[in-house]
Amino acid sequence: MQILLVVGLAGLAVVSGCKSESGGGVASPVQPMATAEQDALWKLAPEGAIAGFVASPRGVELVERAVLAARALLATAPELAPLAQKLEAALRDATGTPSPTLADLGLTHDKSLAWFMARDGRFVLVLPVADRDRFLAKVHGKRGADVDELDGGVCKTIDGRYVCVQHRALLAGLGAAALDTTRTAAGARGELEFAGHDFTGPHGPSVAVAAQLVPGAITVRGTVGGVPSSVTTMIGAPVRPRPESAGSSGFGVIDLTPYLALVPAVPVMRGITLDRLARSVAGPLTLAVAPGTTDLGIRIPLNDPAPAKTLVEHCTELPALALAGATVKDGACQFTVPQIGIQVAAWIEGKELRIGQRTGAASAALVPSPLAAELSRSEWSVAFSSRGTYLAIADLPGATDMLKSATDDAAMIARALPLLNELGFGLRKQGDALHFVLGVRTAWANPDDVVRKLLAVSSADLLSGRASRTSQAIAAAAPGSPFAQDLRAGTGGLICLAMPVGILAGVAVPAFMDYMKRSKQTEAPAKAD
Numbered sequence: 001m002q003i004l005l006v007v008g009l010a011g012l013a014v015v016s017g018c019k020s021e022s023g024g025g026v027a028s029p030v031q032p033m034a035t036a037e038q039d040a041l042w043k044l045a046p047e048g049a050i051a052g053f054v055a056s057p058r059g060v061e062l063v064e065r066a067v068l069a070a071r072a073l074l075a076t077a078p079e080l081a082p083l084a085q086k087l088e089a090a091l092r093d094a095t096g097t098p099s100p101t102l103a104d105l106g107l108t109h110d111k112s113l114a115w116f117m118a119r120d121g122r123f124v125l126v127l128p129v130a131d132r133d134r135f136l137a138k139v140h141g142k143r144g145a146d147v148d149e150l151d152g153g154v155c156k157t158i159d160g161r162y163v164c165v166q167h168r169a170l171l172a173g174l175g176a177a178a179l180d181t182t183r184t185a186a187g188a189r190g191e192l193e194f195a196g197h198d199f200t201g202p203h204g205p206s207v208a209v210a211a212q213l214v215p216g217a218i219t220v221r222g223t224v225g226g227v228p229s230s231v232t233t234m235i236g237a238p239v240r241p242r243p244e245s246a247g248s249s250g251f252g253v254i255d256l257t258p259y260l261a262l263v264p265a266v267p268v269m270r271g272i273t274l275d276r277l278a279r280s281v282a283g284p285l286t287l288a289v290a291p292g293t294t295d296l297g298i299r300i301p302l303n304d305p306a307p308a309k310t311l312v313e314h315c316t317e318l319p320a321l322a323l324a325g326a327t328v329k330d331g332a333c334q335f336t337v338p339q340i341g342i343q344v345a346a347w348i349e350g351k352e353l354r355i356g357q358r359t360g361a362a363s364a365a366l367v368p369s370p371l372a373a374e375l376s377r378s379e380w381s382v383a384f385s386s387r388g389t390y391l392a393i394a395d396l397p398g399a400t401d402m403l404k405s406a407t408d409d410a411a412m413i414a415r416a417l418p419l420l421n422e423l424g425f426g427l428r429k430q431g432d433a434l435h436f437v438l439g440v441r442t443a444w445a446n447p448d449d450v451v452r453k454l455l456a457v458s459s460a461d462l463l464s465g466r467a468s469r470t471s472q473a474i475a476a477a478a479p480g481s482p483f484a485q486d487l488r489a490g491t492g493g494l495i496c497l498a499m500p501v502g503i504l505a506g507v508a509v510p511a512f513m514d515y516m517k518r519s520k521q522t523e524a525p526a527k528a529d
Contacts (some may be wrong), residue, residue, distance in 0.1 A: 002175075035189050041114040041126060042183060042195075047176035048118040051196030052183075059191035060128055061109035062213055064102050071099060078456060080415060096138070102128070107136030111161075111178040116179070119198070122166045124174070127155075129162035186210040187415055187435070188221045198224075216445025216482075217422075219371065220438045227432050234258050235429045238379035239284045246368035246376035247299075249384035250289035250493025253317040256281055256300075269317050272307050280304040282351070287389070287496075289386075294342045294492040297356035308353045312346050342496070364488045369425045378426065385424035386496075387441070388489035390417040391454075391471040393462065414459035418467070419443045420526065421486045446481045450474060453482065 041054045053512070055063070074084035088098035095134065102109055111128035129135050136143050141150035148155040155164040156171060163173055183195035190210035197206035209222035236255025245251035260278035263339070267273050283301035302308055315321045315333035326335035332347035345358045372385050422441035427434060443454045453474045461467040475484040 004179075005344040014504075015228075019373070020379035034217070037112050038193065039180070041112050041161075042180035044114065044124070044161075044174050045116050045179040046118060046124050046165075046170050046176035048120065048122075049116045049124075049177035049179055050119050050198050052116040052194070053114065054193045055113040057110055057112055057128075057189045059211075060111070060113050061104075063107055067100070070512065073455070080412060083412065089525075103130075105138050106131035106133070108500065122170060124170060125164040127162045127164060128180055132157075132162070135162075140209045161380075163244075182206055182498045183208050183210075184219060185223045185225060187223065188212065190221070194222075214445075215222070216443065217371075217441040221436070223433055223435050225433045227434055229432070232429055232432060232434070235427070235434070236284070236381045238381050238428045238430075240379045241376050241383060242286050242288050242299075245286075245288050245385070246373050247291070247366045247387050248288040248372075248493065249291045249293075249366065249489035250287070250384075250496055251372075251376065252287045252382075252384035253284055253380060255284045267310065269314055272310050277307045277311070278327065279501075280307045289493045289496045291366040291488055292490045292492070293357070294490075296344065296356040297495050298353075300351055300353040302351050305348050305351055305353075309348045312348060315346065318468065345471045364490075366488055367485050367486075369422060369441070369482075370421060374437065375424050375426050379383045379428065380426040381429045383426035384422075385422075386493040387422040387486060388472060388491055389421060389483065389486045390491060390494060391457065391462065392466045393417070393495075396406050414460070417455065418457060418462060421445070421482070423494075441505055443483070446483045447478060450481050450483050 003122050007217045017297040035056075038054050038056050042052065045052050070087060071084070072111070074080045074087060079387060083514035091100060092098045098102065107128050108130035109128065110125065110130070114124075115504055116124040118131045123215060127135075132148075133143065135141070136148060136150070139150060141148055141155070143350055144423050146156065150164060153164055153166045154168050154171075155162060157163070158174070159169075163171070163174070178199075179195045186193070186195070186208035187208065190209045190212040192211040192213075194209040195207065198204040199207075203226065203396070205227055205356050206225040207222065208225075209220060209221045211218055213329050241253040241255055245253075251309050260281055263274045263278040265275045270275070280302050281300060282303040285298065285300050287299070289295060300308075311318075312333045313328060313331065316326050316328060318326070319337050322335065324335040324337070326332070334345045335341065336343055344355060346353065346355045347358055348354070369387055372387065376382050419442050420440070422439070424439045426437045428436070436492065446454070453470075457467050457470055460471060471483075471487055475481070475487045478484060490527050
């Protein structure tokens, strides 16, 4: 858990590196202002190259800022001390100092960085070297009149770029590969770009990825081509989220068809089997969490409501729901989600199975974020989006108790969670290609004064409930900030998006395990005979 938190905090620091710019939110799929330097580096791909990574000068600068911002963040609270020690140890092992900068290493963020790998494992590095002598001293290299020696390889300045290769012969093959053609499949440009092909051999899958960075957020777009049919057949057809999705605090959509076709004839109750339930589903599962609520808003269209209706009306016979204190009233199954304490109901309305709050809680108006707007207006085989703030988690006593039960990690988790405000993902199948978008937005998307106040909120504030009152004051002082909208979204979208999996697992998994257990019991007497 601690290692994951280190990685997460470092990632938050990466996207905080653009704070000098104006605006916020997640990047839209537009070209960066200039890509000439990146294009020149892609054209350096050596003969036989199957993979490459290019970072623009701005991208290189963000990597340095990520390290510095992560160290600053980890030093803000005693509960983060163990993470600070881990990060400093990792930096010391890699660079010889716990707080390196590019200048210390003889490098600069005014130049690009590139890495290419050939099929035989040989690689080429283009390093942003500013002080050649300082760099060679740090890496224990040996300077030559034209070519430097470094860790068994050689480095040479070519057209103002410091190029390092494992074997001198690779210098003659620079520019012989066509990775730039592979890169264009990403459909976007970014400060960080990756392209590769034939990882598993000739005619293998290809990958093209572009990461765009804006204040406090990162969006990764890409394409995986040549995907085997064994994978694509498990991914449904693209469908559009519900119309109200953009203004919700959390939404999702998934075509269940490929998975429902694999459901076995496992008994659930009263003559109902899982495969019969699967055959009754007539469309994609969608959900939309109303802002400021914990209403899941799950809808599953049905061609035959009877199996689901039986399940709902006799849900107290399901062990998982019985343990959750399920009751049936007015045709709805009502229960409490364990640990979190959220009240949920399941009922049939027309030809739909609905899961959420039947009465419909009052919701707040929410301005769609750029990421939510992009995901909601497109068709996806699977997509989800959630936004809000964990600073109001004390309003959900069950969730707070669950955090407190995390013992040693509780304080660190509580310190990190409020820094995450939005997460979205979309995957679309198109022939043998998979197109995807992944976006993350953090507290650093806000104005500097809001960021300062948010970073001052301690884990003790969050777990005690004081953070909820503090967040109201922060939003009131900056009503036009992204955080003010996140507070209106609440905590529901961030928490509820994980609940459908748990609810479905509570029904399907126990039934399947019970079926397997009874199968083994009947198999044993048969063998005895």
